[in-house]
Amino acid sequence: MTLMSLWRNPTxxxxxxxxxxxxxxxxxxxxxxxSHIEPISQLSPLVTRVLGQNPGPYTLQGTNTYLVGSGKNxxxxxxxxxxxxKYTENLKLAxxxxxxxxxxxxxxxxxxxxxxxxxxxxxxxxxxxYKIRIGDEDHKEDTSLYHYVEDGHEFSxxxxxxxxxxxxGHTTDHAAILLKEEHAIFSGDCILGEGTTxxxxxxxxxxxxxxxxxxxxxxxxxxxxxxxEKPNEKIEDYIKHRNQREAQILEVLSxxxxxxxxxxxxxxxxxxxxxxxxxxxxxxxxxxxxxxKDKKVQEVETDLYQIVS
Numbered sequence: 001m002t003l004m005s006l007w008r009n010p011t012x013x014x015x016x017x018x019x020x021x022x023x024x025x026x027x028x029x030x031x032x033x034x035s036h037i038e039p040i041s042q043l044s045p046l047v048t049r050v051l052g053q054n055p056g057p058y059t060l061q062g063t064n065t066y067l068v069g070s071g072k073n074x075x076x077x078x079x080x081x082x083x084x085x086k087y088t089e090n091l092k093l094a095x096x097x098x099x100x101x102x103x104x105x106x107x108x109x110x111x112x113x114x115x116x117x118x119x120x121x122x123x124x125x126x127x128x129x130y131k132i133r134i135g136d137e138d139h140k141e142d143t144s145l146y147h148y149v150e151d152g153h154e155f156s157x158x159x160x161x162x163x164x165x166x167x168x169g170h171t172t173d174h175a176a177i178l179l180k181e182e183h184a185i186f187s188g189d190c191i192l193g194e195g196t197t198x199x200x201x202x203x204x205x206x207x208x209x210x211x212x213x214x215x216x217x218x219x220x221x222x223x224x225x226x227x228x229e230k231p232n233e234k235i236e237d238y239i240k241h242r243n244q245r246e247a248q249i250l251e252v253l254s255x256x257x258x259x260x261x262x263x264x265x266x267x268x269x270x271x272x273x274x275x276x277x278x279x280x281x282x283x284x285x286x287x288x289x290x291x292x293k294d295k296k297v298q299e300v301e302t303d304l305y306q307i308v309s
Contacts, residue, residue, distance in 0.1 A: 034194055035226045037061045039090045043227060046070055046160050046181060050094050052080030053087045054111060057275045060194060060224040063111045066186060067094055068179065071158025073101040077177060077186050078223065079115030088118050099123060101157050104164075105131040106188030106223060107174040108141055116145070130155070132164070135172035136200070151175075162186075167212065169205025170197055176212060185217040191234060193225020196241060198279045202286040203293075209239050242287075249287050253297060253307040260303050261285055 041049045052063030065087075066077040074095065080087050100123050105113045108131070120126055133148040134141055151166035163178040170189045177186040189197050190208055199205040213235045220228035228234045248268045253259070261284050262277075269280045288305055291297035300306050 034061050037064075037226060039086075040094045043221065044182060044184075046179065047184075047221060048094050049221070049227075050087070050091050052078075052111065052115070053084050053090070054081045057273065058198075058279060059111050060192065062224070064193075064221065064223055064225075065091070065115075066221060067091075067098075067100075068162065069101075069157035069160045072098045073157050074098055075155055075157050075160065075162060076100050076103045076119065078106055078112045078188070079103060079119050081111050082114040082118060084115065084118075087115065088122050091119065092122060100127050102127055102155065103129040104155065104162065104175075104177060105129060105146070106177070106186065107131070107171045108134055108139065109171065109189070112188070112223065132166060132173040132175045135168070165211070165215070167208035169199045169201055169203075169208045171200055174208070176208075178215065178217070179221075183215075183218045184221060185212060185215065185219075185231065186221045186223075187212070187228075188223040191220055191222055191228070191238060193220075193222040193228055195225070196238065198282050199286055200282075202242070202283075202290045205286075206239065206242060209235055209242075213239070245283070246287055246291070249284065249291070250296065250307065253305065256307060256309065258300050258304045258306040261288065261305065264288075264305070 037051050039051050039053070043049055046068055048067040050065045050067065051061060052065055054062045063078060063080045065080055067074040068077060069075055100119065103116065103119065116129055128147050129145060130147050130149050132150070149164055151164055153164045155162040159181065161180040163180060165176040165178050165185070167174050167176045167190045174188055174190060176188055176190055179186065190212065191197070213232060217231045220231040220234065222228060245268065249264055252264050252267050261281055264284050265277060265280045268284065269277070272280060288297055292299065296308055297305055298308050
């Protein structure tokens, strides 16, 4: 996840800046109620999780990175943030005498691709990095860093076959990854082990959730948080949650008075800490965009919304 995609409204920009620094404070706080995740965990005969050591309100316990395969050549899914020595030390321990065949990035966010140079330095080679090409004109990436793949592309290593499942919504380049031998999904930031995620387009995000539900995975290895052992129930909860949020937003607007996006956040998300309010605002704005397309809500002035009577 990221705070890089800022809204043009100055109030939103100020909030995002404060929220960003609030996330740094979170890393020094011990007040989190999140589940404990070990630095290195053998999750199955084919999957080892190495925690990114970058906790925060948007990364939860930290970014989950995964070594996949039963042989000496592993595939690494995501790389965490840059310059986190404890992560690379743990990755080295998890690898033991094994090597990394390639890296698959679920999406472009800094906490998933930022550690690529450190991983390459660790293994002393420019191992290839694969991802979906980004479709957002507002975000430019160095195309020389990646080998681009499309939906359905497969990777093989000893004991494991991985298939790209294009799941835009969180970002335009987001991919989940199906481990065919377990029929399990690496969900990136489309689905989290705890809490809910942010998204850049609600319409495509909902379609991606439906696609993952159709796969009926055996479990979900998320980009943040613990393994999801009841994956289909979790996906259904995500879909239900978004529908409930839409109903709550319409209820807030039901008196007919124009209000701002932040006013809606303060009334719908009453119990969230300030450090994650920008993420809530991003989600509310995406709901409002959808409701405008559905002709249920109109933006009467910049960041001032009213229900359509």
